[in-house]
Amino acid sequence: MQQTAETVWGSCLDFVQDNIQKQAFKTWFMPIVPVKLNGAALSIQVPSKFFYEWIEEHYIKILKVALTKELGDEARLVYIIKMENTYGNKLPFTEKIPSKNRNGIDIQSVDAPLRNHPSELKNPFVIPGIRNLKIESQLNPSYNFENFLEGDSNRLARSAGMAVANRPGGTSFNPLLVFGGVGLGKTHLAHAIGVDIKEKYPEKTVLYISAEKFTQQYIEAIKKNNRNDFIHFYQLIDVLIIDDVQFFSGKSGTQDVFFHVFNHLHQNGKQVILTSDKAPVDMQDIEQRLLSRFKWGLSAELQRPDYETRVSILKNKLYRDGVELPEEIISYVAKSVKTNIRELEGAIISLIAQSSFNKHEVTLELAKQVVEKFVRNTKREISIDYIQKVVSDYFQMDVTTLQSKTRKRHIVQARQLAMFFAKKFTKSSLANIGNQIGHRDHATVLHACKTVDNLAFTDKQFRKYVEDLTKKLSS
Ligand code: ADP
Ligand code: MG
Secondary structure: OOOOOOOOOOOOHHHHHHHHOOHHHHHHHOEEEEEEOOOOOOEEEOOOOOHHHHHHHHOOOHHHHHHHHOOOOOOEEOOOOOOOEEEEEEEEOOOOOOOHHHHOOHHHHHHHHHOOOOOOOOOOOOOOOOOEEEEOOOOOOOOOOOOOOOOOHHHHHHHHHHHHHHHHOOOOOOOOEEEOOOOOOHHHHHHHHHHHHHOOOOOOEEEEEHHHHHHHHHHHHOOOHHHHHOOOEEEEEEHHHHHHHHHHHOOOOHHHHHHHHHHHHHHHOOEEEEEOOOOOHHHHOOHHHHHHHOOOEEEEOOOOOOOOHHHHHHHHHEEEEHHOOOOOHHHHHHHOOOOOOHHHHHHHHHHHHHHHOOOOOOOOHHHHHHHHHHHHOOOOOOHHHHHHHHHHHHHOHHHHHHHHOOOOHHHHHHHHHHHHHHHHHOOOHHHHHHOOOOOOOHHHHHHHHHHHHHHHHEEEEEEEEHHHHOOOOOO
């Protein structure tokens, strides 16, 4: 039989699959696409430079064995790095590595002049008057890799974080941007990377700071005419971790200063780690030049944990707290609290607290009561006003336009969507919904709900609106 890229790769995969762990296989081999076979050279497409480096580092031996079996001693592997968002469109791997060889720069000589004049530097972390150049990392040691449990939802971000911790500034994931919704572990992971680096490279200056605090410090510095000191201070850092960079939205002064700091660090082979509640493409009011910098490295998403991961996080938490709970209860909590890990921890903590206050055993009955109360309390109340705001923002119109009497098709559609979501997400009556959305009657609202149901079924574009808005409203 004539060999093709597909058949050769297929046989390699069979071999690899038998020899490595299932999860690892899924993560690192499934996304690879065989592209062509040229003599004994097999070209495979990998989703990013990260993949390529990872495979080279961890799996090249086994691949070599597999490939040699298929293609003989001449066998060669050629990587093609895909430059777009891939991986099921879930994890945007953005890849554009600046051409400059960062490792070729003599870091010492760049920083030396600054280091020789510490007295000229003002450290924004130090109370004025006390001169102290040792920079406190502001890291929380209880957020480490060991207690950051691995699951499908975080595997890539976690692995990338570990790779960065092993070689800060020395991988292509610079900056490493970790993004995802609230309570999914961004802050924990960011600290874990810093903590690990501090352990492996005690001489490196690591600094964790929230984007909010960075902004405050910058404003202070401007007030005191210390902008240069501020910049110099940050340029001394070897590993800079900035949490929640979405906070920079609309703050052009801070963005500007961060841009300078970033460029300096990056050019000198220093590592930058950022977290954000959105992917770079969804960030608003962040300057283009900064967004493009974010894309230089790797963007890795933290997703909602699946059931298995939720169970292992709960078990780990209980184990650390020295508490034992029946399996049944753990799985009940894991099934009921799905949105994020912070809530999951909150639920289990209040359950333990309840049982110890009341000296009750934790029964399924108690678990139900606590979780129900807990889930209900933390679920953000969505108001009709909020829905109208989200829908009109989405269609780039004012709320007054959405409510107006016009029959223009796109406005009518937006209004109907608002009514539909008000019905879906609030407990309001049809009459009340109609009243709040431009003084319509209950029949109009009912009609709107039916129309949206129908259109979502028949019209692909419309279905996308419904999906997008559902996502926005339930996040
Ligand atoms: P974010 O910064 O994304 O809002 P956090 O990092 O504050 O989220 O995480 C919320 C809570 O969930 C923290 O207590 C954190 O320790 C815990 N957590 C998040 N991810 C994990 C994980 N993979 N394993 C164990 N605990 C986790
Ligand atoms: Mg956080």
